Amino acid sequence: MIKVEGLYYSYSNDDNFAVKDVSFEVAEGEIFGFLGPSGAGKSTTQGILTGLLQLQKGNASVAGYDIKNISRKMFNKIGMSFEQSNVYSKMTAKENLSFYSKLFDVETRDPIELINLVGLGGKENIKTGEFSKGMKHRLTFARSMINNPSMWFLDEPTTGLDPAIAADIKDIIKEHNNKGVTVFLTTHNMFIADELCDRVAFIVDGVIKLIDSPKILKLQYGKKLVEVEYVQDGNVKKETFSTIMQKDKDLLNQIIADKEILTMHTKEATLEEIFIKVTGRGLV
Amino acid sequence: MLKRIWTIFIRDLTVNMREFMTLYMIIIPLVLAVGINFLSPSINDTSVNLALIENENPEQAAYFDDFANVELFSDEQKVEDRVMSRDSVAGILPKDNGYYIMTQGNEPESVLEYAKLLNVLYEADVQLEDARSEIIEFGRTVPPLKKMLVNMLLLLISMLAGMLIAMNILEEKVDQTVSAINVTPTSRSAFILGKSLTGMAVALFSSIACLLITGFYNVNLGQAALVVFSSTILSLLIGFIQGLNSDDVMEAAGSVKLMFLPMAGSIAGYEFVTGNWQIFFYWSPFYWAYKANDMILSKSGTWPQLILFIGIILAICGAVYALLAPRIARKLQ
Missing domain, CATH: 1.10.357 (Tetracycline Repressor; domain 2)
Structure with a gap:
């Protein structure tokens, strides 16, 4: 669905590249996470792929369209949810979506259905200037689905949303992906990426450091240990057991059978820990 | 598109x-x-307004009425008040044996000239029958x-x-x-x-x-x-x-x-x-x-x-x- 080869981009049109030799592919129906700290080049790459920035060097194609000679028809197939909410503040939520639906050549979704889907039901006739930041963000997200995109670009789709709404948004993404929609997710939220993505790319200073699935990364970089907190003779004890060594496995089984377990955690590495390990950088 | x-x-x-x-x-x-x-104003709305004292000279008022908008007032003070208002009005008032023209000072020259001319024509007893006129159009519609x-x-x-x-x-x-x-x-x-x-x-x-x-x-x-x-x-x-x-x-x-x-x-x-x-x-x-x-x-x-x-x-x-x-x-x- 997306093919990128040797992508470079410089905002100052010199050798000071925001994106350097970026190459990757995204298969149809995949959720691909593009992870990195602020200023890493995530949005620049996404900007090029969505035609918002001019392709300077390299090759890229999206949904079968060459980004070098971008065709406006491509936008009938793609949806884009921006990190910064960008809806008309002098128009109502419904008017916003109705307006955008008329700009596409393909069948579009019912604005009210989308408004309800993102939890804004009953607010359709309120001017978005009166919306909270989170509500605007949800409407921006809803708008990106208006043309039933087969390629969906999501830039920080859950930023600024409360956990319940963020969970709903994640469900909507999963649901659409199950229907075959390819998702290019740009985020610095490793939990979202871990939960949603089939594969992730770590990008730092405009360079991709690693591309793999979160599961493989965890296996590769995590420790095969379990930490157990249990009660013995009225005291709380904490021990760590290997999940590979037979002796530790037997001991763990015995504790589970005989003792009162308070907490039990695998020592699997988080994506954030892996990111820091691989890139030597944090995500902020 | x-x-x-x-x-x-x-x-x-x-x-x-x-x-x-x-x-x-x-x-x-x-x-x-x-x-x-x-x-x-419109092109037709170019009549001259004259203020006179009522019953001072009814014959003169009737004469002026054929050529201008005549407004009559009870005394000289009221004529003066009318002349001092915003629009262009010329007062024609008696003095000694004749008449003088009272203006505010900001009236167009044409209004003043027209009032003077009417007064002269009246005093010379010029009637409509004595006049020979010709309409000249300057192309302004x-x-x-x-x-x-x-x-x-x-x-x-x-x-x-x-x-x-x-x-x-x-x-x-x-x-x-x-x-x-x-x-x-x-x-x-x-x-x-x-x-x-x-x-x-x-x-x-x-x-x-x-x-x-x-x-x-x-x-x-x-x-x-x-x-x-x-x-x-x-x-x-x-x-x-x-x-x-x-x-x-x-x-x-x-x-x-x-x-x-x-x-x-x-x-x-x-x-x-x-x-x-x-x-x-x-x-x-x-x-x-x-x-x-x-x-x-x-x-x-x-x-x-x-x-x-x-x-x-x-x-x-x-x-x-x-x-x-x-x-x-x-x-x-």
Whole structure:
């Protein structure tokens, strides 16, 4: 669905590249996470792929369209949810979506259905200037689905949303992906990426450091240990057991059978820990 | 493409009709047109008003009534009060064995001369039967003042259209919605045309409405629309660039307001500068638009002349477009 080869981009049109030799592919129906700290080049790459920035060097194609000679028809197939909410503040939520639906050549979704889907039901006739930041963000997200995109670009789709709404948004993404929609997710939220993505790319200073699935990364970089907190003779004890060594496995089984377990955690590495390990950088 | 241009146009128009400032820009030319009707006289409304003392000389009053609007008052003080009011009234009052003419001092010379003449004719006992008259037409079918005010109003409308565009572009900029439009099949030219259509439609509608309100329904409205169309193009270009360059409404309005200077200069140049010096205003599209409008309003021009003026306006706008287009495209990205 997306093919990128040797992508470079410089905002100052010199050798000071925001994106350097970026190459990757995204298969149809995949959720691909593009992870990195602020200023890493995530949005620049996404900007090029969505035609918002001019392709300077390299090759890229999206949904079968060459980004070098971008065709406006491509936008009938793609949806884009921006990190910064960008809806008309002098128009109502419904008017916003109705307006955008008329700009596409393909069948579009019912604005009210989308408004309800993102939890804004009953607010359709309120001017978005009166919306909270989170509500605007949800409407921006809803708008990106208006043309039933087969390629969906999501830039920080859950930023600024409360956990319940963020969970709903994640469900909507999963649901659409199950229907075959390819998702290019740009985020610095490793939990979202871990939960949603089939594969992730770590990008730092405009360079991709690693591309793999979160599961493989965890296996590769995590420790095969379990930490157990249990009660013995009225005291709380904490021990760590290997999940590979037979002796530790037997001991763990015995504790589970005989003792009162308070907490039990695998020592699997988080994506954030892996990111820091691989890139030597944090995500902020 | 046409569907998208129309969609953008309807969106802008809907929002403009809801906002006070943009609605004001659309409505104010119509209010000014009504104001022009009140303030400027029609060509037939040129009668001289005379104030006399009632019963002082009924024969004289009856004589004057054949040639002017006569108002009668009970005493000299009341006549004086009437003369001191805002409009042009001459008082004719008895003094010694004759009459004198009382004026406020700001009456047109013609009113004073007419009052003097009437008084002399009465004293010389000249009757209508003794008069031989001939109507001489100077080719003026509308009062020059009214024509000038309406012409200025037409240029003002094109300026307001530019301001309207600046406001609409600014809205897109503040709400950051241009990037959302850029990820739809809407091309940049469709976006620009859709935005421009709002300004152009408002300019054309307001201009034609103002011509009708001010009584110019006999002029060639098609010619007038062509001049408005061509002169509005420049305002739209300026509106686009100022909207993109500004960060708030006041800044955008202030920037577009700068265009009033060349506009006012062009009008002053055309009206007050002698022929040899008018060459210094040829660079201004407002000069040519004012000239073309003047021709249309006085019904004195020909199509070749009009096409020449419009051609000059479009050529100047083309040069401005060549200068601004790259900046507009860059800013819209």
